[in-house]
Amino acid sequence: MLGGQVLAQDALVVDSPKWSIAIHGGAGTITRERMTPELEAEYEAALQNALDAGARILAEGGTATDAVQAAIVLMEDDPKFNAGRGAVYTWDGANELDASIMDGRDRSAGAVTGVTSIKNPILLADKVRTESVHVFLSGKGAEEFAATQDIETAGPEWFGTERRKEALERVKAQQLSALDIDHKFGTVGAVALDQDGNLAAGTSTGGMTGKRWGRIGDAPVIGAGTYADNRSCAVSATGWGEYFIRVGVAQSICSRLMMFNLLDPEIVKAIRNEPESAETKINEITERREIDSQRAADAVMREVKQLGGDGGVILVTPEGHALYSFNTAGMYRGRATSEGVNEVAIFGEVLAGEE
Numbered sequence: 409m410l411g412g413q414v415l416a417q418d419a420l421v422v423d424s425p426k427w428s429i430a431i432h433g434g435a436g437t438i439t440r441e442r443m444t445p446e447l448e449a450e451y452e453a454a455l456q457n458a459l460d461a462g463a464r465i466l467a468e469g470g471t472a473t474d475a476v477q478a479a480i481v482l483m484e485d486d487p488k489f490n491a492g493r494g495a496v497y498t499w500d501g502a503n504e505l506d507a508s509i510m511d512g513r514d515r516s517a518g519a520v521t522g523v524t525s526i527k528n529p530i531l532l533a534d535k536v537r538t539e540s541v542h543v544f545l546s547g548k549g550a551e552e553f554a555a556t557q558d559i560e561t562a563g564p565e566w567f568g569t570e571r572r573k574e575a576l577e578r579v580k581a582q583q584l585s586a587l588d589i590d591h592k593f594g595t596v597g598a599v600a601l602d603q604d605g606n607l608a609a610g611t612s613t614g615g616m617t618g619k620r621w622g623r624i625g626d627a628p629v630i631g632a633g634t635y636a637d638n639r640s641c642a643v644s645a646t647g648w649g650e651y652f653i654r655v656g657v658a659q660s661i662c663s664r665l666m667m668f669n670l671l672d673p674e675i676v677k678a679i680r681n682e683p684e685s686a687e688t689k690i691n692e693i694t695e696r697r698e699i700d701s702q703r704a705a706d707a708v709m710r711e712v713k714q715l716g717g718d719g720g721v722i723l724v725t726p727e728g729h730a731l732y733s734f735n736t737a738g739m740y741r742g743r744a745t746s747e748g749v750n751e752v753a754i755f756g757e758v759l760a761g762e763e
């Protein structure tokens with residue numbers, strides 16, 4: 409059941425002590441055949457750990473932005489994921505990291521790209537959001553800004569792993585694209601709804617193996633890899649970044665939901681004409697939001713696929729639905745809610761766009 413709700417000037421505001429979180433650790437050709445039971449257990453444990461860290465904060469009444477960062481920091485520190493430690497290598501053999509975060513309450517956002525010495529890029533992205541007048545900082549400048557903040561740095565030995573180095577060597581030796589070599593992307597992200605009804609989204613990545621020429625993917629691009637707006641939803645993406653930028657994936661999903669929320673004639677009618685039954689009516693309609701939200705995410709992921717891209721998204725809605733949509737064989741993912749949902753998963757059952 410949903411708590412009391414009011415139609416604010418331009419948004420449906422859900423006033424209830426619910427919380428909800430979803431996380432991802434990358435999408436791609438992740439199948440049982442490519443995985444050992446041991447590795448599967450390791451990924452599940454890592455995902456559960458990150459999910460629990462975020463969920464704990466939300467259950468204790470903490471903010472969505474804090475929960476998102478807590479979950480992402482753990483995955484950035486885990487070499488299994490392509491973010492922070494364990495990031496993929498550029499063509500020139502460096503680890504260039506991207507991250508972004510957005511607060512759906514005021515749509516404040518922070519992002520960094522091409523940083524090489526920041527231990528947890530998501531924390532720097534949040535400093536950009538809260539301590540600077542800017543949204544997006546790059547490379548050397550972002551690191552200069554970090555030096556003015558309480559941000560931990562690390563040397564190349566922290567980020568580098570043999571597994572990712574070998575992937576780069578194979579890309580270079582065979583002139584392969586990153587997709588041929590590393591069928592799973594490994595970017596990490598989290599989206600959350602806190603008990604105050606605020607949404608947040610964050611994403612962190614090393615990008616794609618063998619990236620060159622200062623290539624930037626979708627992960628640090630607000631609107632592409634990350635978006636949050638209390639009036640619609642919070643989204644974090646993973647996949648072939650060029651396509652996610654072209655589609656504007658994260659904001660596109662939010663915009664579709666915003667249209668539902670603003671224009672739903674049943675809501676408007678219920679509030680204006682039948683105030684006595686409005687709450688019941690709105691509860692019914694918001695229950696349906698889960699289906700609307702899933703459809704919106706699937707439709708946008710279909711667009712990505714139509715253009716030739718692949719990947720996935722996680723989203724959380726103001727009603728507390730925590731959802732996934734992906735058009736790859738698998739996505740490292742998890743979700744937990746105040747209603748008792750708590751799960752991590754790796755392989756795909758339903759492929760968006762395949763129905």
Ligand code: ASP
Binds near residue numbers: 625627650719
């Ligand atoms: N989206 C990221 C990028 O294109 C890669 C990923 O999701 O793993 O940089």
